[in-house]
Amino acid sequence: MKPQLAHSRDPEMKSSLQELLIYMIFLTDLGILTFGMVSTDMFYLNKVMSSLFLDTSMSETGNTNFKSIESVDDFWKYAEGPFLDGLYWDASDIRSSIAVNGTTRHIYYENLLLGVTQVRQLKVRNNTCSVYPAFRAFMKECYGPYHYLSEDKEHFGLKNGPEWWYFTSQSLSPWHQGLVGLYSSGGFTFTLPKSKNASIDKLTYLKEKGWLTRGTRVVFIDFSMYNANVNLFCVVRLVLEFPATGGVLPSWQIYSVKLLRYTTYYDYFLAFCEVIFCLFIFSYIIQESIKMKILKEEYIKNAWNWLEILLLLLSLLAIVFNIYHTVEVSSLLEYLLSNSFTYPDFYLLALWQTRCNNMISVNFCFTCIKIFKYVRFNKTMTQLSSTLSRCAKDIIGFAVMFIIIFFAYAQLGYVAFGSQTDEFSTFQNSIFTQFRIMLGDFNFASIEQANGILGPIYFITFVFFMFFVFLNMFLAIINDTYSKVKAEFSVMPSREFEISNRIREGYRKALAKRKLKRKSTSQNAILYAVRQDRRDKE
Structure with missing residues (x-):
């Protein structure tokens, strides 16, 4: 590199080093x-709460936990059994030094339950779906999938308490995106008492009076707790969706967050x-x-x-x-x-x-x-940026072809296998499943069982086009451009300023100055000692 050129680029180099520092x-x-x-405490707190409220089964049956709920009866069994057992933790164990009174409760000895638990449901009105004329004589009621416009906001049941009255949410809570629907923040709401026996009586009363109806589409169970040992709040939301197809789809959200910061x-x-x-x-x-x-x-x-x-x-x-x-x-x-x-x-x-x-x-x-x-002064970085900029047009053209074929296969998988396999149950799942196929993580037996003829054809042709054709085309574009760029840089004069070299050079200069300073200090000390010795002799 010519000295003049190096001198002209020195200010730019120093400016970049200052900005980098x-x-x-x-x-x-x-x-x-x-x-x-x-912190890792967040994971362990989530794991403990998940084990307590999601995986714990009734001791009598041994199979009714939250994840296994499939019907309304299962919901009431879980609510009156494992849920209340976990929510009203027995603190009489000798390991617990916490005195639980009528106003405070602890879960797993260490987690203070904040306030009370809230249970909320959303319903849809009758006749919110169309029945084919030939079946109208057999179906007098029709409750369609949940939609905000078809939500039932009328008071129902005994109409003698808040659990039978519809409330509009006054908070800014966002709507909840469930497995099969997007649910509003209002609904029919009640809270559980602080006593376990009173909570059992209330749930039994609501079960007998039919609080859950055919129009019920979702039930939310919300409660929060605080662990002072690790200064974390744990907020739990258990969700039970009742789709129009029947059955129950359980899901949950458990957040461990640090809300008290200082x-x-x-x-x-x-x-x-x-x-x-x-x-x-x-x-x-x-x-x-x-x-x-x-x-x-x-x-x-x-x-x-x-x-x-x-x-x-x-x-x-x-x-x-x-x-x-x-x-x-x-x-x-x-x-x-x-x-x-x-x-x-x-x-x-x-x-x-x-x-x-x-x-x-x-x-x-x-x-x-x-x-x-x-x-940006580094040679390797310059080669990389030059490679990407030069092959950008080729990559864009390749991406257009890739997207067309990829989405064509995605809709094929969704339509052909969506009703049989979870991997293709939605169009989004179909897209992610195809990426998994490209990475080798896929269950071929599921689509073969869904369609014994079209399944293997879909799999073989997709792997052929995506993996053997398009992926190799992409690598060829990058490799070809990089080879050209590297060849051009090899014949070009070295004009880049390596930041690492500049830092190394500065370090060596500082070290050299420090050595000279030490040497000068040592020489001065020797001269001072000689002079002092002469004075003593005189």
């Missing part, structure tokens, strides 16, 4: 915050990191605003700038949510402490906290990827 500090700070939000010294350290993170974000916003003003139309042509905007938006959303989360948790706890016989709706906070964690994890992932922006 500052960015690594920001990345470290974001990494501390990201990993500070989660309790230990490490939490205060995280708070300090949060302040640093906010300062970084606001400074980056100012920098990007200045760049937009200077570059104008050129700004949006750079893909790195789009990534920068995405990271800033995700970071701002995380900051806003953390402020809202802190205020809302304090409000909920104050309300709960003033009235412990109500249901505290921590589900919304837990849901958004989980989504915020997911958002921050995505943000951290993209932040790590952005490091490539600061190592």
Whole structure:
């Protein structure tokens, strides 16, 4: 490399090194915050609650747990048996040092149940589906699948209590996406008493009076608990869907989240990191605003700038949510402490906290990827970026053909095998199943059993086109372009500035200066000793 060229690129190199150093500090700070939000205790708490409320069976039958519920009778057996046994944990065991009174209850000795448990159902009206004329004489009632417009909001049954009255939700809780439907946040709601015997009496009463009807389409069981040992809230939602086809489809959501953020010294350290993170974000916003003003139309042509905007938006959303989360948790706890016989709706906070964690994890992932922006002087990175940019048109053309064939096979699998196999039961499942086939993770016997002729034909032709043709075409495009780029770089003069070389060179200079300084210090010490000896002799 010519000295003049090297000298002209030195300022750009130094600027990139400075930006990289500052960015690594920001990345470290974001990494501390990201990993500070989660812990292995969350997994173990979820596992314990799952074992207690999902896998525990009745001692008499040994087969009625939450996952095995298939009918209305099974639901009442589970609610009166394993569910209440887990919810009203027996604290008389000698291992428990907790005195349980009429206002507080502990689950598995360590988890404080917050408030009371809420049970909610949604129904549909009669005659919400069309019956073929020839069968109308035999079917006087028809309850279709759940839809918000067909929801039954009329008071029913005895109409003498809140469990028989329809309530519209006053909170901002989002609608629940179940296995077969999207459910609103209202419904017919009641809470369980704090006494186990009273809860059994109430459930028995509702069962006898027919609280669950043919129009029932979903039942939600919500409760929350707090474990002070690990400072985690565990929010549980058990869902039982009653589809129009009959039967019951159980599902569940268990969230272990950290809602009380500042309790230990490490939490205060995280708070300090949060302040640093906010300062970084606001400074980056100012920098990007200045760049937009200077570059104008050129700004949006750079893909790195789009990534920068995405990271800033995700970071701002995380900051806003953390402020809202802190205020809302304090409000909920104050309300709960003033009235412990109500249901505290921590589900919304837990849901958004989980989504915020997911958002921050995505943000951290993209932040790590952005490091490539600061190592653009590296020869290997230049070859990689040149390869991808040169073969972009070929890859786009290949992707169009791939998508056409891929989705054609996806609809074939959904229509041909969807009614027989779970892997193709929905169009989305069909798409993911085909990706699994490409990776070698697939149960061939299921589609062969669904269709003995079309199943093998579908499998063989799909594997042939996707794996042997398209996948090899994709690899050929990348390999061919990379070979050309590498050949061009091999004959070109070395003009890149290696950041690693620059860092190594700076380290050697600093080390050399330090050695010279030590040598000079040693020489001065010797001269001083000689002079002092002469003075003593005189």
